[in-house]
Amino acid sequence: MKSGVRHQLAEKMAGEITLSDSPGQALKKWRQSFNIPQGLLAERLEVSPSVISDYESGRRKSPGTAIVGKIVDTILSIDEDNGGRFINKFAKILYSEFDEDVIYDIHEYASPVSLSDFAAAIDAVTLCGPTDQAIYGYTVINSLNAILQLSSSEFNRIYGWSTERALIFTEVSTGKSPMVAIRVTPFKPRCVVLQGISQEQVHPLIPGLAERDRISVLCTEMDVEKIISSLRGKSW
Amino acid sequence: MKSGVRHQLAEKMAGEITLSDSPGQALKKWRQSFNIPQGLLAERLEVSPSVISDYESGRRKSPGTAIVGKIVDTILSIDEDNGGRFINKFAKILYSEFDEDVIYDIHEYASPVSLSDFAAAIDAVTLCGPTDQAIYGYTVINSLNAILQLSSSEFNRIYGWSTERALIFTEVSTGKSPMVAIRVTPFKPRCVVLQGISQEQVHPLIPGLAERDRISVLCTEMDVEKIISSLRGKSW
DNA sequence: ATGCCACTTCGACATTTCACGAAGATCCAT
DNA sequence: ATGGATCTTCGTGAAATGTCGAAGTGGCAT
Numbered sequence: 001m002k003s004g005v006r007h008q009l010a011e012k013m014a015g016e017i018t019l020s021d022s023p024g025q026a027l028k029k030w031r032q033s034f035n036i037p038q039g040l041l042a043e044r045l046e047v048s049p050s051v052i053s054d055y056e057s058g059r060r061k062s063p064g065t066a067i068v069g070k071i072v073d074t075i076l077s078i079d080e081d082n083g084g085r086f087i088n089k090f091a092k093i094l095y096s097e098f099d100e101d102v103i104y105d106i107h108e109y110a111s112p113v114s115l116s117d118f119a120a121a122i123d124a125v126t127l128c129g130p131t132d133q134a135i136y137g138y139t140v141i142n143s144l145n146a147i148l149q150l151s152s153s154e155f156n157r158i159y160g161w162s163t164e165r166a167l168i169f170t171e172v173s174t175g176k177s178p179m180v181a182i183r184v185t186p187f188k189p190r191c192v193v194l195q196g197i198s199q200e201q202v203h204p205l206i207p208g209l210a211e212r213d214r215i216s217v218l219c220t221e222m223d224v225e226k227i228i229s230s231l232r233g234k235s236w
Numbered sequence: 237m238k239s240g241v242r243h244q245l246a247e248k249m250a251g252e253i254t255l256s257d258s259p260g261q262a263l264k265k266w267r268q269s270f271n272i273p274q275g276l277l278a279e280r281l282e283v284s285p286s287v288i289s290d291y292e293s294g295r296r297k298s299p300g301t302a303i304v305g306k307i308v309d310t311i312l313s314i315d316e317d318n319g320g321r322f323i324n325k326f327a328k329i330l331y332s333e334f335d336e337d338v339i340y341d342i343h344e345y346a347s348p349v350s351l352s353d354f355a356a357a358i359d360a361v362t363l364c365g366p367t368d369q370a371i372y373g374y375t376v377i378n379s380l381n382a383i384l385q386l387s388s389s390e391f392n393r394i395y396g397w398s399t400e401r402a403l404i405f406t407e408v409s410t411g412k413s414p415m416v417a418i419r420v421t422p423f424k425p426r427c428v429v430l431q432g433i434s435q436e437q438v439h440p441l442i443p444g445l446a447e448r449d450r451i452s453v454l455c456t457e458m459d460v461e462k463i464i465s466s467l468r469g470k471s472w
Numbered sequence: 473a474t475g476c477c478a479c480t481t482c483g484a485c486a487t488t489t490c491a492c493g494a495a496g497a498t499c500c501a502t
Numbered sequence: 503a504t505g506g507a508t509c510t511t512c513g514t515g516a517a518a519t520g521t522c523g524a525a526g527t528g529g530c531a532t
Contacts, residue, residue, distance in 0.1 A: 012397070015251030016346055018301040019308070026346035029372070033398070038509060051491055053510055060489060062300030064519080065254040067490080072255070090397070110252055110262035136265070161248070161326070162269070274479060284522060289480050296519055300489080303520080 004105055005091040006076055013072045018065070024058040027071060031056075034075050034086045044074050101145045104170065105228045106160045108137035115191060115216060118166060122220050122227050125199050128207040129216025135190050137165040140228060143172050147181065159187055168193040170224050174203035175217075183209055194219040195227065241327040242312055243343070249308045254301070260294035263307060267292075270311050270322045280310050337381045340406065341464045342396045344373035351427060351452060354402060358456050358463050361435050364443040365452025371426050373401040376464060379408050383417065395423055404429040406460050410439035411453075419445055430455040431463065 013030050020026035031041060031052075038056075042049040055063055055071075079086045112134035119126060139158045146158070146169075158167060167189045169178040175194040182188060192215055194202065199219055210217045220227070249266050256262035267277060267288075274292075278285040291299055291307075315322045348370035355362060375394045382394070382405075394403060403425045405414040411430040418424060428451055430438065435455055446453045456463070 010255055011251035012247065013251070014254040015247035015249070016344065018250040018254045019246055019305050020301075020346040021305075022347065023301045029346055029348075037507085039507080047490090048492060049509075050493075050511080053508095054490085054512095057510065059511085062302035062488080062519090064298030064300050064489070065256075065259045065304060066298035068301060069255050108252065110256040110258070110265055112265075273477085275477080283520090285479075286481080286523075287521060289478095290482095290520085293480065295481085298489095298518080300519070 004107070006080075006087060007107070009087060009090050010072050010076055013075075014068055017068055017072070022058055023063055023068070024056045024060070027063075027068075028056040030072070031075060034079050036075060036078055040078065041071070041074060044078060045070060102142055103158060104140040104142060104224065105232070106137070106139045106158075107232065108161045108165075109135075112136060115166075118191075119218050121230050122168075122193065122218075123222045124193055124218035124220035127194075127199065127202060127217040127219055128210050129191070129214070131216060133190055133216065135165050136162040138168060138231060139165060140168045140170060140224065140231075141178075143169040143178055147177060155181070155185060156187060159189070163187050164190050166191040166193055166218075168195055168227065171196040173197070174201060175206055175219070176203040179203075179206055179209040179217075182213065182215070188213045188215060191216045191218065193217075195224060196221065242316075242323060245323060245326050246308050246312055249311075250304055253304055253308070258294055259299055259304070260292045260296075263299075263304075264292040266308070267311060270315050272311060272314055276314065277307070277310060280314060281306060338378055339394060340376040340378060340460065341468070342373070342375045342394075343468065344397045344401075345371075348372060351402075354427075355454050357466050358404075358429065358454075359458045360429055360454035360456035363430075363435065363438060363453040363455055364446050365427070365450070367452060369426055369452065371401050372398040374404060374467060375401060376404045376406060376460065376467075377414075379405040379414055383413060391417070391421060392423060395425070399423045400426050402427040402429055402454075404431055404463065407432040409433070410437060411442055411455070412439040415439075415442055415445040415453075418449065418451070424449045424451060427452045427454065429453075431460060432457065 017023050017026040017030070031038070038052040039049050042052050045051075054060060055067070076087065113136070115131045115133050115135060118124075118135060118138075119131065137160055139160055141158055146155075159165065167178075167182075169175070169192065172178060172194045175192075175197065178192065178194070182192065192210070194217065197219055198221060202217075202219060206217060222230075253259050253262040253266070267274070274288045275285050278288045281287075290296060291303070312323065349372070351367045351369050351371060354360075354371060354374075355367065373396055375396055377394055382391075395401065403414075403418075405411070405428065408414060408430045411428075411433065414428065414430070418428065428446070430453065433455055434457060438453075438455060442453060458466075
């Protein structure tokens with residue numbers, strides 16, 4: 001679990017750099033806050049050190065998304081190779097306690113993903129609802145802990161940046177409680193995935209509940225770790 | 237309070253676009269999720285509509301930070317002109333309840349800001365500690381609510397992305413409780429600003445407490461709204 | 473069908489980026 | 503003060519960006 005931090009951190013860095021009116025300085029700030037010398041960064045990027053300096057000094061006023069991305073990624077990789085000291089430091093800032101127990105993974109896609117592709121990737125069967133729709137992200141939720149720990153106002157957090165997403169509830173027994181929770185909640189996902197049960201074990205009330213909010217319901221028995229690794233780093 | 241959302245949202249958008257391996261698609265996704273036609277976006281950017289299309293279609297594979305920033309900003313501005321419907325929708329996702337009552341403003345600078353410049357901007361006097369240091373951000377905190385509402389694990393949130401920052405506690409009576417809170421907490425800011433009291437009213441214990449953690453302490457009587465507007469949108 | 477609106481495609485051209493390597497500037501430590 | 507490590511500056515050339523405008527596609531209302 002939890003390499004979500006890397007991604008979120010990367011996004012934060014890239015966002016800050018891109019919006020800065022001197023991207024070079026922002027770049028420098030991040031390199032320095034990871035305690036990485038220009039030389040090492042250059043080496044890992046397989047460019048000469050002057051390139052880094054040119055960026056940081058602002059000779060290139062508007063670096064392209066490609067290099068910004070590469071630099072951010074390289075900074076993070078270098079830290080990972082050193083045990084991820086700084087990433088972990090920032091992780092504390094990003095994640096509050098409960099996120100780890102409740103949200104196993106949360107991710108946004110930059111472009112729409114069709115529900116049928118999504119279902120295929122996690123080996124899921126469609127219980128009800130259309131599959132010709134598209135989603136923009138997913139959240140993997142520990143069903144039990146979500147109900148135990150999340151207050152109603154915190155429940156929204158599971159939606160990330162878009163409600164056009166799939167909510168994957170793990171280790172459900174019949175799937176009833178997750179569907180009820182969604183029923184009484186203002187935001188609705190496009191799709192709910194019930195993990196850990198077979199088609200037959202699903203509670204008979206579910207199709208009815210789902211239809212009211214026009215939600216597609218899938219179920220899969222693939223295990224959680226595998227789902228997460230299959231979903232991450234998909235290019236579709 | 238609270239235009240912090242715009243900035244955070246902008247950063248999120250920019251980050252996602254920059255890291256995407258097809259920035260064009262990401263750009264498109266955001267434009268569409270704000271329900272803005274290409275033509276309008278082009279008009280506001282004062283470029284021809286084909287420019288937008290070229291980006292979104294990916295003819296330019298790695299757009300520079302400058303246009304990405306401009307586009308993101310323009311999308312947000314258009315929404316603001318329409319009453320900020322979508323921004324508000326995203327704001328719900330960004331901010332959990334308590335943030336509004338506790339954190340009045342939180343901001344990161346892309347480049348270091350000297351403490352003396354910072355002090356000048358908020359009309360603050362230095363009580364103790366050096367002023368030749370630099371900070372990377374600030375947080376404006378409602379002292380009373382912070383103590384009432386924040387659990388110890390949530391207290392870290394006030395640090396944002398860097399502890400190299402100023403914590404501005406508002407409406408303090410003597411400044412003692414904020415300093416005690418920091419004393420018993422693992423993270424330390426570079427600087428604490430006590431808002432709402434004069435130099436004479438400051439509790440005599442404070443210099444001692446501050447020195448232990450090598451924190452500079454300032455105090456100011458400028459009012460909170462004014463502090464926030466003075467600090468935001470500074471280029472230094 | 474006629475037309476409008478939203479969007480795409482493409483050639484052209486000025487401007488920038490991107491990357492290099494050589495040479496210079498700083499700042500420790502020895 | 504001699505070295506070493508880190509960073510800066512700059513000229514250069516190939517490649518890509520940034521922008522335009524004209525022409526083309528594809529709905530969906532009239």
